[in-house]
Amino acid sequence: MLKSSSNSLILRIELDQKVTTFGEVANAVSLVGGDIVAIDVIRSDKQSTTRDITVNLGEQAEELIADRIRMLPGVVLHHISDPTFLVHLGGKIEIQPKIPVKNRDDLSKVYTPGVAKVCMAIHENPDKAFTLTIKRNTVAVISDGTAVLGLGDIGPEAAMPVMEGKAMLFKQLAGVDAVPICLNTKDTEDIIRTIKNIAPAFGGINLEDISSPRCFEIESRLKEELDIPVFHDDQHGTAVVVLAGLINSLRLTKKRIEDIRIVVVGIGAAGVSIIKMLLGAGAKTILAVDRQGILTRDNTYENPLWDWVAQNTNQEDRKGSLSDAMNGADVFIGVSGPNVLKLEEVHRMASDPIIFAMANPTPEIDPESAAPYVRVIATGRSDFPNQINNVLCFPGIFRGALDCRASQINEEMKLAASKAIAFTVTDDELNEQYIIPSIFNEKVVQEIRDQVVQAAIQTGVARRIPPEFKGSKLLERKLTPIS
Ligand SMILES: NC(=O)C1=CN([C@@H]2O[C@H](COP(=O)(O)OP(=O)(O)OC[C@H]3O[C@@H](n4cnc5c(N)ncnc54)[C@H](O)[C@@H]3O)[C@@H](O)[C@H]2O)C=CC1
Ligand SMILES: CC(=O)C(=O)O
Numbered sequence: 001m002l003k004s005s006s007n008s009l010i011l012r013i014e015l016d017q018k019v020t021t022f023g024e025v026a027n028a029v030s031l032v033g034g035d036i037v038a039i040d041v042i043r044s045d046k047q048s049t050t051r052d053i054t055v056n057l058g059e060q061a062e063e064l065i066a067d068r069i070r071m072l073p074g075v076v077l078h079h080i081s082d083p084t085f086l087v088h089l090g091g092k093i094e095i096q097p098k099i100p101v102k103n104r105d106d107l108s109k110v111y112t113p114g115v116a117k118v119c120m121a122i123h124e125n126p127d128k129a130f131t132l133t134i135k136r137n138t139v140a141v142i143s144d145g146t147a148v149l150g151l152g153d154i155g156p157e158a159a160m161p162v163m164e165g166k167a168m169l170f171k172q173l174a175g176v177d178a179v180p181i182c183l184n185t186k187d188t189e190d191i192i193r194t195i196k197n198i199a200p201a202f203g204g205i206n207l208e209d210i211s212s213p214r215c216f217e218i219e220s221r222l223k224e225e226l227d228i229p230v231f232h233d234d235q236h237g238t239a240v241v242v243l244a245g246l247i248n249s250l251r252l253t254k255k256r257i258e259d260i261r262i263v264v265v266g267i268g269a270a271g272v273s274i275i276k277m278l279l280g281a282g283a284k285t286i287l288a289v290d291r292q293g294i295l296t297r298d299n300t301y302e303n304p305l306w307d308w309v310a311q312n313t314n315q316e317d318r319k320g321s322l323s324d325a326m327n328g329a330d331v332f333i334g335v336s337g338p339n340v341l342k343l344e345e346v347h348r349m350a351s352d353p354i355i356f357a358m359a360n361p362t363p364e365i366d367p368e369s370a371a372p373y374v375r376v377i378a379t380g381r382s383d384f385p386n387q388i389n390n391v392l393c394f395p396g397i398f399r400g401a402l403d404c405r406a407s408q409i410n411e412e413m414k415l416a417a418s419k420a421i422a423f424t425v426t427d428d429e430l431n432e433q434y435i436i437p438s439i440f441n442e443k444v445v446q447e448i449r450d451q452v453v454q455a456a457i458q459t460g461v462a463r464r465i466p467p468e469f470k471g472s473k474l475l476e477r478k479l480t481p482i483s
């Protein structure tokens with residue numbers, strides 16, 4: 001059962017010290033499977049003590065704990081709060097001025113009349129928007145709320161906490177200002193039109209949690225029609241990090257990407273892009289599985305990308321379900337939904353099985369149950385080791401793209417980002433519990449940024465050469481090949 005800090009409660013209890021002891025409370029918590037991780041004394045006198053106790057709980061135990069504590073003599077449960085909700089109160093980000101406006105003189109510079117000459121300078125040369133506005137360092141994080149994590153079509157308002165979270169991480173990890181925007185339309189043309197209309201303010205567009213297949217057309221049309229990077233994070237960010245995790249898992253198992261059998265489950269935004277990236281990196285044997293089973297060449301599909309996937313995978317024409325696909329697989333990559341993979345299917349994998357169960361918030365298999373039977377287990381969650389999550393990619397790749405004012409994020413830049421992430425983990429550090437660096441590893445964003453800028457310059461999409469890349473100063477470091 002998943003028990004983590006994202007599933008914790010703060011219980012404010014008052015204890016009559018003449019009647020009971022804190023040990024009784026601790027015992028009640030433990031009886032429902034909770035772990036006390038913090039105790040704060042709020043008030044204390046001779047008669048009673050009031051404490052906030054923070055408890056990590058299994059998913060089903062939340063209801064039980066209040067009942068248990070209320071049953072204890074001498075204990076009053078004042079209230080229960082959820083720390084995850086507390087950090088969301090009023091939203092998670094804000095906009096701050098970079099300079100104070102203290103007097104009329106300041107006002108006349110930052111606003112009218114002074115601002116007018118800056119406006120006219122941009123009017124005469126629109127490129128100046130990059131130097132004289134927030135465009136240089138600002139990305140829009142845009143969703144229509146249709147494929148939010150694995151929660152599905154929950155609407156634009158409900159999608160905002162995820163988009164705010166992404167914006168927060170853009171800033172904290174890479175210094176990129178990001179504006180969360182959730183659109184109240186699911187219409188492809190409407191979405192494209194809206195994004196094109198707001199694009200002048202931004203240096204990049206990060207599309208997020210837009211369901212497939214609409215996400216593919218929205219992204220490709222915007223890429224054609226805009227001259228700033230448009231990057232569907234669930235597709236490419238995820239694929240970049242999966243490839244990084246696979247490179248490192250193969251460093252451990254000493255297998256070559258050309259030789260392994262890979263099963264990808266969930267052929268949506270993330271799944272299609274992962275398959276494309278793995279094929280580009282040399283993978284030869286991939287089975288693509290969705291709800292109807294393994295995609296095969298002799299079928300035609302409504303979604304043209306499924307036709308593409310079917311034509312480019314499953315060369316052995318295997319048919320059947322996920323369970324059939326798992327026979328002899330070296331690698332399972334799940335970007336589908338909760339609990340789709342059974343332990344019995346894991347037992348039928350090849351030696352040194354590698355599992356990336358990446359559905360959020362609930363993975364395809366409980367990582368703790370699978371761990372004893374596999375060589376590597378990774379999830380998309382931050383509360384387990386080996387977090388394979390696009391958060392490792394999007395801050396650094398946009399940092400690089402913005403710094404060199406790239407017109408797009410191309411395949412070479414994505415591959416450079418994958419390798420940068422993978423080789424942040426040194427040979428000495430690499431082990432089954434550490435195939436992918438933590439997002440808090442300070443080297444990650446810088447490494448990605450440097451390699452991405454270099455790839456952008458080399459492929460001719462950089463419109464600005466950062467000073468450290470001028471002349472002969474291009475990065476010399478050669479990356480180890482994937483296999
Ligand atoms: N760890 C990470 O960085 C990321 C994780 N994800 C997770 O991957 C999942 C899919 O995300 P998207 O590709 O954006 O969604 P999507 O909606 O574009 O695609 C999901 C696909 O999975 C299939 N699917 C769902 N349940 C299935 C099942 N039981 N068996 C087989 N196929 C099934 C659907 O039919 C669909 O084709 C979500 O849970 C999401 O949270 C997505 C992006 C990044
Ligand atoms: C991580 C992410 O972007 C997702 O689960 O949709």
Ligand SMILES: [Mg+2]
Pocket residue numbers: 149208209233234
């Ligand atoms: Mg997402």
